[in-house]
Amino acid sequence: MTRPEAPTPELEALFHDLILDHYRRPRNKGELAGATARGAVVNPTCGDEIAVEVVVDGDVVRAVRFTGRGCSISQASASMMTSAAAGRTREELRDTADLFGAMLRGDTIDADLLGDLRALGGVSRFPARVPCALMAWRALEAAMARADGD
């Protein structure tokens, strides 16, 4: 068999080194002791699932961890989301989620505001994979909505 051609620039961007690093060594993966709320989502097209647990203290998210299984994009996105979310206020998280969603839709944004999350920007070129990148954020939103009830 011949040696495969090099991946396209779009594929290189999608499977960015930072994404593969978070996929191979996910941060904050596992159950969260003392969690005050939990949110879970399933991607019905592939059966992948992600659950996010949070410790919310007043207006601040003190800790976030995730469990579940899925593709490199969903797992890396969950790992990066948990890294970005800890210590942030609800409002900061809502703003970040909105900005992240805009980046995945391909909108022009000030990506510097997203820090490492910028690495997932390549997903916008692959509409079929956008739901994978959003799963962790949807699970966080569900967890935060439950935490609101406390």
Next chain:
Amino acid sequence: MSPTRSKVGGAMAATSRDVAARGTASSHRADFPLLVANPSLHYLDSAATSQKPSVVLDAMRSYYEHDNANPHRGAYALSVRATERYHEARRAIARFVGLADSDCLIFTRGTTEALNLVATAWGRANVKRGDEVVVTAMEHHANFVPWQQLALAVDAQLHIVPLTSDGRIDQERLASLLSAKTRIVAFPHVSNALGTINPVREIAALVRQHTDALVVCDGAQGVPHLPVAFDTLGIDFYAFSGHKMCGPMGIGALLGKRTLLETMPPYQMGGDMIEIVGDFATTWNVLPHKFEAGTPNVADAVGLAAAVAYLEGIGMAEVARHERALTALADGRLRAMAGVVIHGPRAEQRSGVVSFTVEGIHPHDLATVLDGRGVCIRAGHHCAQPLMRRLDVAATARASFYVYNDEGDVDALCEGVLAAQQLFGDDAA
């Protein structure tokens, strides 16, 4: 086919000496306008939907240009012509699937609607509390959820027949689940997720030995790939879709036994399916109209009849032989790659499907890498979540073959898997 259409022409040349590759050249790609317009596309998702040959598209256009009217109204010659086209299509398709009594072919939107028809119309009228319904662990959701929900609605017991370790229906376990309480046994002709070809006649005979339950077969992956003779199968109902067999989306059929279709209640109510509508009661039209409420989908029926004629021109035995050759080739090549696991029975016991996983690479990621190389595969649970749970995987990658595929497509698939392994580096073997 010209080897220049593929970016991996060099690989084709390198592998053409492969003994298993003999007889895998396809002369049919030129019949499919979408594939002609995309010469570097490797379409390996025909189990989801097939591409359409120009003869099908032409037949549908011709119907609309020359014969279109609402059939069964008959007040003018054009409507009579539309009616004739519709009935000709029904007769041609019935003949193709070995059904002598073409009035027992009910046009539906597809397999899903056909199975829902049986589960709702026959099921609600005949399945009672305490009865039992048997399905297998390899069902597509279309042949699983309707029975599960029927059982829940009437308080019947649902049984799920386990599979053997190589992904076939465990017939001993099936037999042990059958009793006088069993009202329905449903199973697929061919598994969409694994490609397993089930021995329909043998399973029907086994069921008949133990019970007089209704035998329902999901033929969505059967009719497109294998010769089918409904009247010889010993089953009660068989469902299939047109769009997986070169026909248009939105048409399929239910084949049933006349005595059952005549005695069960209708599924949907409306025009065409009635005989006399009184103020407070209605009587039903004869077969097949009783089950075809509303204006029928004539153009798609005409398109499906053209698809049937196209497949008859190739010959279903040849379709099956071609797919098996490609399946054996892909199976052998993928098995030889480190980290690749193929799910399901031996290649000879499968239709044109290779369902596989690659260590360290999620099927979605694999599909994206392949997509970047023009290779279309399915990645996911294949609408078979009960099966995926039993395989203990969230998803698999699935390549499926049809008349227009050839060895170059297998080469592109295998090279794409290798490329994904290189991209994912130390995660993959």
